[in-house]
Amino acid sequence: MIAVFPFGNLRSLVNALRHLAIDHRVLMEPNEFAEADKLILPGVGHFGAYVTMLEPYRDVLDRFCKPVLGICAGMHVMAEGSEEAPGIGGLGWLKGTCRRVDGPRVPRMGWDEVHSRHPVVGNGVAYFAHSFTLGADVASGEARVLGVQFHPEKSQSFGLGVLKRFAEWQP
Numbered sequence: 001m002i003a004v005f006p007f008g009n010l011r012s013l014v015n016a017l018r019h020l021a022i023d024h025r026v027l028m029e030p031n032e033f034a035e036a037d038k039l040i041l042p043g044v045g046h047f048g049a050y051v052t053m054l055e056p057y058r059d060v061l062d063r064f065c066k067p068v069l070g071i072c073a074g075m076h077v078m079a080e081g082s083e084e085a086p087g088i089g090g091l092g093w094l095k096g097t098c099r100r101v102d103g104p105r106v107p108r109m110g111w112d113e114v115h116s117r118h119p120v121v122g123n124g125v126a127y128f129a130h131s132f133t134l135g136a137d138v139a140s141g142e143a144r145v146l147g148v149q150f151h152p153e154k155s156q157s158f159g160l161g162v163l164k165r166f167a168e169w170q171p
Contacts, residue, residue, distance in 0.1 A: 003027045003036035009044040016153040022167045030060045043072025048085030050077045067144045069166050075147025084132050094141040098132045107131040120165045124158030126150035143171045
């Protein structure tokens, strides 16, 4: 069973997991994590609000030794911090600080290519919607931790493939 943290773009993610017939549950209590084989931290949201929401779960998250997928803001909270909320620390599972997107389009919204050697991700075209970034579209910390800047739940067949491969992934 994949645990889904109750924050962010929950409805689209849950619909995608249902479509793929992936066993999942939105967790509401810290003690429910023990039943999960994997965890997804959904995207969308303010870094500071997300970290605040994670706080009651912090101890159990730090002990969670199973595969984790962070999507967009879910990847951001796995980092050490973010310019979006100076002074608020993330989980520290990924090295670095999320910085404001530098470019002609902020927020970065729309379709773009993804190139990754990670077995869960691969290559394809994905949907992005963000104003802050960790500096890469795909980040991997510990062997069990994977973060993607794009939204698999919004990325049609490519994104559904990412979710399916994550469900099957054995790092």
